[in-house]
Each structure stands twice: as C-alpha cells, then as structure tokens.
C-alpha cells in the first residue's frame with residue numbers, strides 16, 4: 001500500500017516534469033516578452049521660442065526614434081526640442097524592442113503659439129475731418145496728417161511721413177513700417193497720436209488710438225490684421241501684424 005502510493009506520486013511528479021519541460025521547449029523565448037507600447041507626454045511653455053521636454057512613457061522598448069514634425073528628429077529617450085515658429089506640429093515616437101524587433105508608434109499634436117509680434121504696416125481707415133468745434137483742421141484745405149507711435153513707457157517708437165491736405169477720398173491711407181516694429185509688452189498699452197501739421201500755430205492734436213496686444217489676441221486671435229479704434233470711434237486704424 002505504501003509502495004503503490006509512493007509510485008503513484010512518483011509517476012505524477014514525472015508527468016508534471018514532462019509537461020512543464022515540454023511547455024518550455026515548445027514556446028520560443030520571444031513570446032514571453034511583451035510587445036512594445038509607445039507613449040509620451042511633454043512639459044514646457046508652448047509659446048515661441050518653445051523649449052519642450054518630451055517624457056517617454058513607452059513600455060517594453062529600449063530603442064526610440066522621434067520625429068518632431070519641424071524637420072528635427074532624435075533617438076534620445078527623453079529629448080528636449082526648441083520650436084522657434086508657431087504652428088501645429090505632429091510628434092511621432094517610434095519605440096522598438098531590440099530583442100524582438102517589434103515596434104510601436106504613437107502620434108500626438110502639439111500646438112505652439114507665437115511669442116513675438118511685429119507691426120509691419122498700418123492703414124489709417126478713418127479720421128475726423130473737423131475739430132470738436134466743427135471747424136476744419138486748416139482754413140482752406142484738409143489736415144496735413146502725421147502720427148507718432150509710443151510704446152508703453154511713452155517712448156517714441158515710430159514717426160510717420162506727412163500726408164499733405166488729406167481729404168476723405170484719400171482714405172484708407174497706408175504706411176509701411178520699414179523695419180517691422182516688435183511690440184514687446186503684451187499687457188501694456190501702445191498709443192498712436194495723430195496730428196495736423198501747422199507751420200505757424202503749432203500742430204493740432206487730432207486724436208489717439210491705443211491698444212494692447214493681449215486685447216488684440218482676445219478679439220482677433222493671432223490674425224494678420226487687427227482693427228483698432230479711438231475711444232470715441234472717430235479714428236480707425238488697421239494694423240498688419242506678423243506673429244512669430
């Protein structure tokens with residue numbers, strides 16, 4: 001009785017040994033290695049020049065290839081990339097398991113917004129052709145219009161050429177900013193002051209238009225043109241903006 005029980009146990013053990021031995025030899029080693037799973041996140045300010053740190057969260061991979069959609073690529077695990085221009089970029093990470101040769105790809109979009117803005121041109125669309133008392137700016141002709149443009153510290157930033165004897169049909173009248181002017185302060189007011197040039201009596205102040213870049217973005221986004229007006233609506237200016 002004792003011997004037969006021992007024999008049964010022995011044979012069970014040997015069956016188990018054979019079964020487990022068979023399972024090891026039948027399955028290739030790769031099958032026990034899970035497939036790679038590519039994944040990533042990023043951190044950093046997405047405003048140009050945007051220095052973005054990519055965080056690799058891939059599983060079961062040991063070799064990486066990044067394509068940042070801006071002509072740059074990397075084989076680093078956690079690369080840092082600077083985006084100098086605004087736009088929507090498609091970021092692709094290919095993660096490979098070098099033992100199995102298997103790959104997985106993950107694609108995400110990153111939206112880089114402009115951090116710089118330049119005035120390249122402006123157009124005066126409307127001005128009042130009479131003073132507050134109802135008289136014309138000059139006795140026998142239209143105003144001799146020019147403007148000064150001041151930064152938020154009230155420093156003169158731009159001074160226009162003069163348009164002699166402006167009449168309504170001359171409007172809109174455009175001014176190109178030869179060296180595009182960068183508005184560095186986005187939360188402070190820039191101001192245009194318009195004048196009628198008078199030789200003898202001192203120049204007459206026609207009015208002013210002020211704006212903030214932050215307000216322009218709120219109203220127009222990063223559009224190429226923005227309409228700004230004086231507080232009493234009598235002066236209207238169209239700004240041509242280059243967002244970088």
Ligand SMILES: [Ca+2]
Pocket residue numbers: 137138139196197198204
């Ligand atoms: Ca005058």
Ligand SMILES: [Ca+2]
Pocket residue numbers: 138141142143144164165166
């Ligand atoms: Ca005049």
